[in-house]
Amino acid sequence: MNKELDNKAYLGMELLRFTTAGSVDDGKSTLIGRLLYDTKSIFIDQYEAIVATSKRKGDDYVNLALLTDGLRAEREQGITIDVAYRYFATPKRKFIIADTPGHIQYTRNMVTGASTANLALILVDARKGLLEQTQRHTFIAALLGISHIVFCINKMDLVDYSQEVYDEIRVEIEGFASKLDVKDIQFIPVSALIGDNVVHKLKNMNWYQGATLMYLLETIHIGSDHNHIDCRFPVQTVIRPQNNAYHDYRGYAGRIAGGIFKPGDEVLVLPSGFSSKIKSINNFERELQEAYAPMSVTIQLEDELDISRGDMIVREHNQPHMGQDIEMMICWMNQKKIVQNGKYIVRHITNEVKCVVKEINYKVNINTLHRIEEDKDIGMNDIARIRIRTTKPLLFDRYTRNRITGSLVLIDEGTNETVGAGMIL
Amino acid sequence: MISYSITHLEELEAEAIYVLREVFAQFDNAALLFSGGKDSIVVSHLARKAFWPARIPFPLLHIDTGHNFPETLTFRDSYIKKIGAELIVGSVQESIDQGRVVEEKGYNASRNVLQTVTLLDTIEKYKFDCAIGGARRDEEKARAKERFFSHRDEFGQWDPKNQRPELWNIFNGRKHHGEHFRVFPISNWTEMDIWQYIYHEKIEIPSLYFSHQRKSFERDGVIMAATEFMQLKDGEEIKVRTLRFRTIGDATCTGAIISKANTIEEIIQEVAAARTTERGTRADDKRSEAAMEDRKKEGYF
Numbered sequence: 001m002n003k004e005l006d007n008k009a010y011l012g013m014e015l016l017r018f019t020t021a022g023s024v025d026d027g028k029s030t031l032i033g034r035l036l037y038d039t040k041s042i043f044i045d046q047y048e049a050i051v052a053t054s055k056r057k058g059d060d061y062v063n064l065a066l067l068t069d070g071l072r073a074e075r076e077q078g079i080t081i082d083v084a085y086r087y088f089a090t091p092k093r094k095f096i097i098a099d100t101p102g103h104i105q106y107t108r109n110m111v112t113g114a115s116t117a118n119l120a121l122i123l124v125d126a127r128k129g130l131l132e133q134t135q136r137h138t139f140i141a142a143l144l145g146i147s148h149i150v151f152c153i154n155k156m157d158l159v160d161y162s163q164e165v166y167d168e169i170r171v172e173i174e175g176f177a178s179k180l181d182v183k184d185i186q187f188i189p190v191s192a193l194i195g196d197n198v199v200h201k202l203k204n205m206n207w208y209q210g211a212t213l214m215y216l217l218e219t220i221h222i223g224s225d226h227n228h229i230d231c232r233f234p235v236q237t238v239i240r241p242q243n244n245a246y247h248d249y250r251g252y253a254g255r256i257a258g259g260i261f262k263p264g265d266e267v268l269v270l271p272s273g274f275s276s277k278i279k280s281i282n283n284f285e286r287e288l289q290e291a292y293a294p295m296s297v298t299i300q301l302e303d304e305l306d307i308s309r310g311d312m313i314v315r316e317h318n319q320p321h322m323g324q325d326i327e328m329m330i331c332w333m334n335q336k337k338i339v340q341n342g343k344y345i346v347r348h349i350t351n352e353v354k355c356v357v358k359e360i361n362y363k364v365n366i367n368t369l370h371r372i373e374e375d376k377d378i379g380m381n382d383i384a385r386i387r388i389r390t391t392k393p394l395l396f397d398r399y400t401r402n403r404i405t406g407s408l409v410l411i412d413e414g415t416n417e418t419v420g421a422g423m424i425l
Numbered sequence: 426m427i428s429y430s431i432t433h434l435e436e437l438e439a440e441a442i443y444v445l446r447e448v449f450a451q452f453d454n455a456a457l458l459f460s461g462g463k464d465s466i467v468v469s470h471l472a473r474k475a476f477w478p479a480r481i482p483f484p485l486l487h488i489d490t491g492h493n494f495p496e497t498l499t500f501r502d503s504y505i506k507k508i509g510a511e512l513i514v515g516s517v518q519e520s521i522d523q524g525r526v527v528e529e530k531g532y533n534a535s536r537n538v539l540q541t542v543t544l545l546d547t548i549e550k551y552k553f554d555c556a557i558g559g560a561r562r563d564e565e566k567a568r569a570k571e572r573f574f575s576h577r578d579e580f581g582q583w584d585p586k587n588q589r590p591e592l593w594n595i596f597n598g599r600k601h602h603g604e605h606f607r608v609f610p611i612s613n614w615t616e617m618d619i620w621q622y623i624y625h626e627k628i629e630i631p632s633l634y635f636s637h638q639r640k641s642f643e644r645d646g647v648i649m650a651a652t653e654f655m656q657l658k659d660g661e662e663i664k665v666r667t668l669r670f671r672t673i674g675d676a677t678c679t680g681a682i683i684s685k686a687n688t689i690e691e692i693i694q695e696v697a698a699a700r701t702t703e704r705g706t707r708a709d710d711k712r713s714e715a716a717m718e719d720r721k722k723e724g725y726f
Contacts, residue, residue: 011625015433045701080572087563094433096613108590115592177445223430236446241479249478255443255594260429284474292429296442297479309450333590347595350450404595407593417597418589 022123038199231259464559515547567718581724647680
């Protein structure tokens with residue numbers, strides 16, 4: 001942990017969640033190791049443990065990947081099986097890295113890591129340029145609605161820190177990315193091994209006038225990543241204290257999914273359609289003058305209404321879609337393939353309903369982005385466009401408009417496993 | 426222009442409260458695991474906030490190894506009274522008396538591993554379908570792979586290679602009869618976040634966390650409190666040291682650090698300057714590289 005952190009600064013810090021993508025040889029572990037090492041976030045006992053393990057396994061170098069490989073099977077096989085979360089802080093921000101493994105079940109893991117990220121870090125080997133897998137990583141990051149993608153052109157030391165090589169790759173990636181919907185794309189030439197342009201700027205690439213990776217991570221604007229326009233308050237649970245002091249209290253507890261709520265606001269409760277006014281918004285004993293995503297609060301209304309989990313508090317003139325036929329992109333996450341006309345359980349915000357898969361429109365070739373209309377065979381790690389019909393209407397927005405009200409998962413009725421991740425179109 | 430952003434502590438708090446409310450909504454009979462350590466104190470504080478002005482809708486469950494620091498029990502009892510919660514104690518001593526487990530022998534004997542049986546027995550006895558824990562992903566590398574909603578089979582076991590994918594803020598708590606869940610609302614918090622939150626929220630913690638004088642001895646580079654539960658080896662010498670505890674667990678496996686930190690601010694400065702992890706003082710993790718993973722698979726916290 002960094003010594004310069006003082007209490008007050010720490011209390012005012014923002015949280016940035018990012019995910020990393022790259023294959024084994026791109027130097028992803030080295031880059032993460034470099035970020036942690038140069039921000040003094042690796043502890044002595046952790047470091048000594050991996051030095052000892054590296055030595056025992058006969059490695060020539062200290063394998064920083066061992067920091068993230070937490071399971072016995074991962075260490076034995078030298079592979080990362082599952083998403084690992086790592087934490088570090090600088091005096092400006094706190095970071096959560098969702099580190100996704102390079103090969104096995106890549107799509108499933110990257111989709112999982114990307115689902116909560118503000119930013120995706122995609123590694124590109126300067127010697128190889130834009131590969132199929134870079135396209136795949138970029139496509140998944142865009143599909144999951146990540147607002148910021150940073151391409152780290154790594155191993156610049158192996159191409160003599162050449163500006164031409166960097167420019168060529170950059171143009172190529174820009175061409176590909178223009179087909180996707182991403183707000184903010186950045187490029188940085190780095191050498192994770194030497195530590196150039198990661199946390200510190202060395203003198204090898206004087207032609208590069210841009211920021212270091214760390215500076216970018218510390219300053220990139222994430223305040224507007226949440227939807228502050230469409231008021232959406234999904235009710236998680238109703239709080240009715242059984243004590244005398246709060247005898248008539250009825251509070252609706254939930255996490256704001258969008259928009260800004262204030263006491264006095266006229267609101268509408270869905271699906272019932274009753275209107276009321278916000279009486280108060282609380283975080284524990286503290287009364288709030290306004291509340292917005294991603295805050296968890298308790299709202300009281302002026303009128304006594306029958307509201308329960310699954311209902312949503314919104315504004316009359318800005319309502320979500322309500323319906324039973326839902327189109328989505330789905331990432332399949334289970335060995336058992338999707339079954340056309342099969343029945344699944346849907347979890348969407350605070351609702352759980354059943355559905356049937358009505359139609360499989362096409363599968364996406366995630367390397368080329370081509371639609372394969374004749375292929376309806378959707379298995380593990382595939383991404384497809386489908387339409388489901390639910391037993392009850394859901395209240396939803398498009399995923400691109402709101403990641404919370406626009407996402408859902410499908411669950412197998414028999415095994416209870418989460419089998420699919422859906423992004424509503 | 427007004428900036429609609431929140432600080433990282435507010436975001437972590439909002440996330441934890443959301444998770445606790447999901448537990449209440451998705452399970453019929455959940456319990457909150459309470460050890461009297463800082464992490465479980467923070468989780469119970471978050472539970473108070475999540476359901477205010479109602480009381481915490483879960484009983485607090487303490488798995489008591491019988492090898493406690495008296496300060497922990499004193500704190501536990503006064504804290505429970507203050508927040509008006511229900512306390513359930515699962516006793517390792519009882520599990521030993523009933524022959525469910527056998528006490529370890531030798532110098533490093535600890536009841537830490539035995540706790541798992543008591544925990545699972547207590548979960549079964551009270552038919553809990555969910556146990557909320559204060560584990561954090563930054564604590565230990567097996568825990569870094571843990572889900573917020575972590576499934577346990579009918580034997581209470583964790584299968585780390587076959588976990589359910591967890592996306593966005595959607596938590597799948599569906600289970601078959603006899604299975605249960607472990608839920609970890611502060612998964613994304615670091616040791617520093619915990620201390621900053623305790624400071625910010627003025628949360629009370631046991632006196633063991635602050636510097637004090639204590640009879641202690643050194644074993645394998647770790648300073649251990651001299652208690653009736655510990656047997657000295659030849660050459661180990663009891664001395665009075667000025668120390669404090671960075672984590673609090675069973676007295677036989679929790680090491681102390683030499684420290685003069687007497688306030689939360691001083692502790693924060695110490696944590697910020699620390700070059701070893703907090704579990705570096707835990708004898709229970711030093712048994713092998715996969716000590717935590719192995720215990721967790723069996724159903725440990």
